[in-house]
Every structure is written in C-alpha cells, then in structure tokens.
Amino acid sequence: MRRHTLSLLLVLTLCCSPILFAQTPAAPSASDRISKLESQVAQAQSSADNAWMLTSAALVLMMTGPGLALFYGGLVRKKNVLSTMMQSFAMMAIISVLWALLNYSLAFGPGTSLIGSLHNVFLRGVGLTPDPDYSATIPLQTFMIYQLMFAIITPALVTGAFAERMKFSAMAAFLTLWSIVVYSPMAHMVWGKGGLLNASLGGRFPCLDFAGGTVVHVTSGVSALVCALYLGKRVGYPKEPSPPHSVVLSFIGACLLWVGWFGFNAGSALGSSPLATSAFVNTHFGAAAAALSWALAEWIRNGKPSALGAISGSVAGLVAITPAAGFVQPMSAIVIGLVAGAFCYFMVVKVKSWFGYDDSLDAFGVHGAGGTIGAIMTGLFASSLINPIFKDAKTGATLPSGAIEGNWHQVLNQLVGISIAWVISIVGTLILLKIVDLAIGLRVTPEEELEGLDLTQHGEEGYDFAS
Amino acid sequence: MEKIEAVIQPSKLDAVKDALVEIGIEGMTILEARGHGRQKGHTEFYRGREYTVDLLPKIKLEMVVPDELAEKAVQAILSSARTGKIGDGKIFRSKIDDAIRIRNDERGPSAL
Numbered sequence: 001m002r003r004h005t006l007s008l009l010l011v012l013t014l015c016c017s018p019i020l021f022a023q024t025p026a027a028p029s030a031s032d033r034i035s036k037l038e039s040q041v042a043q044a045q046s047s048a049d050n051a052w053m054l055t056s057a058a059l060v061l062m063m064t065g066p067g068l069a070l071f072y073g074g075l076v077r078k079k080n081v082l083s084t085m086m087q088s089f090a091m092m093a094i095i096s097v098l099w100a101l102l103n104y105s106l107a108f109g110p111g112t113s114l115i116g117s118l119h120n121v122f123l124r125g126v127g128l129t130p131d132p133d134y135s136a137t138i139p140l141q142t143f144m145i146y147q148l149m150f151a152i153i154t155p156a157l158v159t160g161a162f163a164e165r166m167k168f169s170a171m172a173a174f175l176t177l178w179s180i181v182v183y184s185p186m187a188h189m190v191w192g193k194g195g196l197l198n199a200s201l202g203g204r205f206p207c208l209d210f211a212g213g214t215v216v217h218v219t220s221g222v223s224a225l226v227c228a229l230y231l232g233k234r235v236g237y238p239k240e241p242s243p244p245h246s247v248v249l250s251f252i253g254a255c256l257l258w259v260g261w262f263g264f265n266a267g268s269a270l271g272s273s274p275l276a277t278s279a280f281v282n283t284h285f286g287a288a289a290a291a292l293s294w295a296l297a298e299w300i301r302n303g304k305p306s307a308l309g310a311i312s313g314s315v316a317g318l319v320a321i322t323p324a325a326g327f328v329q330p331m332s333a334i335v336i337g338l339v340a341g342a343f344c345y346f347m348v349v350k351v352k353s354w355f356g357y358d359d360s361l362d363a364f365g366v367h368g369a370g371g372t373i374g375a376i377m378t379g380l381f382a383s384s385l386i387n388p389i390f391k392d393a394k395t396g397a398t399l400p401s402g403a404i405e406g407n408w409h410q411v412l413n414q415l416v417g418i419s420i421a422w423v424i425s426i427v428g429t430l431i432l433l434k435i436v437d438l439a440i441g442l443r444v445t446p447e448e449e450l451e452g453l454d455l456t457q458h459g460e461e462g463y464d465f466a467s
Numbered sequence: 468m469e470k471i472e473a474v475i476q477p478s479k480l481d482a483v484k485d486a487l488v489e490i491g492i493e494g495m496t497i498l499e500a501r502g503h504g505r506q507k508g509h510t511e512f513y514r515g516r517e518y519t520v521d522l523l524p525k526i527k528l529e530m531v532v533p534d535e536l537a538e539k540a541v542q543a544i545l546s547s548a549r550t551g552k553i554g555d556g557k558i559f560r561s562k563i564d565d566a567i568r569i570r571n572d573e574r575g576p577s578a579l
Contacts, residue, residue: 301515304512350515352514
C-alpha cells in the first residue's frame with residue numbers, strides 16, 4: 001500500500017512539474033540582473049540627491065524669509081520694520097514668478113558666454129528628467145527651483161543699502177530689472193552652460209565660485225554701495241544715531257541665516273555627496289571663526305564684544321566661505337573665516353565712516369567686501385584634494401586648483417570673475433537707478449521718512465502693543 | 468485731596484508698593500517712563516560708533532490720597548525708594564479739585 005502511495009505521489013509530482021515550471025519565467029540572466037541592479041542603484045543615488053537638493057532649496061528660501069527679513073528688520077528703527085521685511089518678501093514673490101517666466105532661461109538656458117537665451121522661457125523644457133550639464137541625478141526642475149532661491153536672496157540683500165528711505169514701488173521696479181540685467185548674466189557666466197567664468201563647464205576664465213561669492217554677494221554688495229551713494233544718506237545721518245530697534249530679531253535672523261546657509265553652500269554640491277559634506281563643514285567653521293574674529297576685534301577696540309557684532313561676524317564668515325565652500329580644506333575655512341570677520345569689521349567700522357556713505361545695513365561692508373575677499377581667498381586655498389575641478393584635457397589627470405597647490409594663476413582668474421561682478425553691478429545698477437528715478441522717483445519725501453515707511457508705504461504699524 | 472507723583476528706580480517698585488499698601492493706600496496708577504535728572508546716561512555702541520543713551524528707564528507712580536495720608540505716603544515712598552545714589556528719583560505733590568468713582572458717580576474723598 002505504501003509503495004503504491006509513493007509511486008502515486010511521484011507520478012503526481014511529475015505531472016505537476018510542467019505547471020510549476022510554467023508559472024515562473026525563464027530565470028533572468030546574470031547580466032539582466034546586473035543592469036537592473038545598476039538602475040536601482042542609480043535611482044537610489046537620484047533619490048538621495050533629490051532629497052538633499054529639495055531640502056537645500058527650502059533652507060535657502062528660509063534664509064530670505066524669515067532669515068534676512070528678521071536680520072534686516074531688527075536693525076532698522078521700529079517705524080520701518082515692516083517695510084524692511086516686506087522688501088525681502090516682495091523678492092520672494094516677484095522674483096519667483098519672473099524666474100519661471102524669464103530669468104531661469106536667461107541664466108541657465110543655452111546661449112552665449114555672457115547670457116543664456118529665451119530657450120527655456122515659461123520653463124519650457126524644464127521637466128523632471130535631469131540635464132546632465134547641470135546635474136545628472138536630479139530632475140531639472142529641482143535644479144531650477146534651487147537656483148531660484150539664490151535669485152531671490154540676491155536682490156533682497158541689496159535692500160540693506162537703501163533701507164528706511166526708498167519707495168516700495170521704486171524698489172520693486174528697480175530690483176525686478178536688476179535681476180534681469182545684473183543677476184541673470186552673472187549667474188549665467190559662472191554657472192550657466194558656456195558661461196565665460198564657468199569652471200565646471202570649460203569657461204575661458206574659470207572662476208572658482210562654489211555657491212555664489214561673486215554671483216550673489218559681490219553683485220548684491222557692490223550694487224548696494226552704488227544705491228547708497230546714488231540715493232544719498234538718510235535724514236539725520238550720520239549725526240543722529242539710528243540704533244537697531246530689536247537686536248533680538250536680528251539675532252534670530254542671523255541664526256536662521258547660518259543654518260540656512262548649509263543649504264546654500266552644501267546644496268551647491270548638487271547632490272548628497274562627500275563634496276556636500278566638505279561644503280557643509282567648511283561653511284560651519286567659516287561662520288564660527290568669523291564670529292570670533294569680529295567679536296575679538298570689537299572687544300579690543302570697544303572694550304566689550306556686542307551680540308550684534310558677533311552675529312555680523314558670523315554672516316561675514318558665511319559670505320566669505322561661500323565661493324570657497326566646496327574647494328578648500330576645513331583648516332583653510334577657519335583661516336578664511338578669521339580673515340573675513342576682521343576684514344569686514346574694519347570695512348564697516350572704519351572705511352564706511354572714512355567715505356561717509358550710508359549703507360544702512362552694511363550690505364556692502366559684509367557682502368560686497370566679504371564676497372570679494374572670499375573669492376580671492378578661494379583662489380589661494382582651493383585644493384584639488386577636496387574638489388578635482390581642473391583636469392588635463394588630454395590625459396584626464398587632475399590639475400592643481402589653487403595657490404596652495406602651486407596654481408597662482410587661479411588667483412588671476414578669481415580677479416577676473418570679481419572684476420566682472422564689480423563692473424556689471426556698478427554699470428547695471430547706475431543705469432537702472434537712473435531709469436527708475438526718472439520714471440517714478442526713488443526716495444520717499446523727508447516727511448515720509450520721518451513718519452516712517454510702515455505707515456507711509458504700507459499703511460501699517462509693525463507693533464501695536466496697546467491693542 | 469492731594470495727588471502724589473513719584474518717579475522712582477524700576478527696581479524699587481515692589482518695595483514702594485508694599486510700603487504704600489501698609490499705610491492704607493491701595494489705589495495707584497503705575498507707568499513705565501523714561502527720563503533723567505542729573506543722572507548721566509550710559510554709552511552704547513552701534514557699528515563702532517559710540518552714542519549716549521540719555522533716557523533711562525524709570526517707574527512713575529501716581530496716586531490721589533486724602534489730605535491726612537499725604538505726608539505719610541511721602542514718608543513711605545522716601546524710605547522704600549531711597550538708595551542714596553543719584554537717580555533715586557523725585558516726588559511731587561499737588562492739590563486735586565475732585566475725585567469721582569466711575570462705577571457709581573461717588574464724589575470727594577470717599578471716592579478714593
């Protein structure tokens with residue numbers, strides 16, 4: 001009986017076997033499995049990169065709102081707090097729409113060495129597949145939205161120069177035009193395809209600017225200086241001191257800037273990579289070192305280190321490390337920070353009073369000067385060990401990056417980039433200020449200035465504790 | 468009825484209030500004020516430039532008291548607000564024409 005059962009089972013199994021085999025397809029070959037694995041790995045890398053990049057974009061937007069809004073808002077008098085914050089917010093609104101309509105294409109569309117084109121207006125061709133020229137692992141829209149956040153904060157920084165005296169309408173008109181005429185070409189030259197200064201894509205004068213020392217800080221800072229000189233001083237400056245109405249707000253803003261800057265610098269690695277780590281680490285040490293050197297300079301000069309000085313120092317360090325973040329060693333970042341803190345302190349406290357310009361919130365002293373010195377130091381300290389950006393065209397061997405590796409020529413390239421930023425900022429800003437001035441006038445009246453911009457420009461009061 | 472106005476150091480407010488309550492004065496108005504007499508201000512720094520802050524924080528108390536209590540109130544304030552240094556403040560006395568309780572239109576010293 002058992003032998004029959006056994007044979008029966010055997011027969012049944014044999015009969016079933018074709019069905020069993022028919023349910024599974026032919027086993028995939030080793031090469032099929034490897035290519036599937038490769039695409040999964042690539043997807044995983046893309047996911048990681050995209051996650052970091054979207055996070056970075058959010059961090060950079062936070063730098064403008066509320067970071068810069070608070071930092072600047074706290075530094076002005078109470079009667080102007082809302083108008084100052086509104087200037088940053090207006091950039092968030094205006095520049096965003098303009099970026100989609102036009103400016104992304106001017107900055108990053110294919111064009112000449114100086115400017116992009118209308119190829120990508122209305123975000124045509126900017127979809128969810130990557131553009132390998134910019135980043136092979138993230139959707140182009142991620143790249144676009146990340147770059148937008150830079151385009152927002154740059155004009156917002158300029159507002160620091162003319163705080164407390166510029167008409168809202170004139171500011172909006174001027175900075176809209178400025179983003180087209182000054183920012184987009186500069187962004188294209190340093191980061192766009194075919195850009196004259198683009199170090200990654202074979203520009204003729206490769207300028208090492210990892211996250212926008214020239215594109216963002218030199219342009220905004222120098223334009224700010226031009227604005228301050230053109231618009232003239234605030235009523236009562238410099239005899240009457242106009243101290244900040246809330247260093248508390250500025251403090252909060254500065255700390256948000258520091259944290260947000262990780263997105264600004266480390267996100268410029270365009271991926272979640274060891275390079276992003278370098279940029280993150282350098283950013284942090286640059287900020288910390290500069291806070292120390294500014295605070296120390298103040299301590300020596302005034303006998304007391306102020307909170308405002310310390311936070312201003314950290315911002316100066318962040319500005320200076322911006323072009324260098326993905327190119328230098330951490331110890332170099334500390335040196336860059338120490339130098340920037342002291343240098344910008346000197347610019348703000350001494351040079352400003354020598355020349356007497358009313359750069360209300362020190363946009364030039366911190367961003368213009370900090371960006372310039374940072375870009376120069378990038379040429380000094382850039383190391384191919386951190387970022388092998390220069391390669392021999394024939395052999396593919398890594399070439400030295402900066403002066404510490406013997407490539408002193410790079411400092412000259414940096415100076416080319418810096419000079420172009422200065423020139424385009426000065427010329428562009430002067431022309432646009434003149435145009436807007438002729439069309440609608442730039443300054444509020446002295447009476448409006450005395451009453452305050454919150455009431456006169458916006459019909460609002462920042463604080464109403466009585467209600 | 469007399470009005471007593473006292474400008475004092477903010478740190479003395481609790482002591483002065485307690486002293487006044489102890490002698491039977493419970494109604495008073497307290498204002499946050501800024502000012503100075505002969506007391507010098509302090510210097511602050513803003514962007515490397517030194518400037519003097521002349522207006523120092525003070526507390527001003529105002530109270531209207533029956534004539535019999537006026538001198539006792541002044542003594543209470545003097546003993547509780549004094550530190551002996553410049554900046555202690557000042558007390559002012561003036562005559563009041565009338566006092567009216569809003570709740571029931573009661574007038575005169577009984578309204579205090």
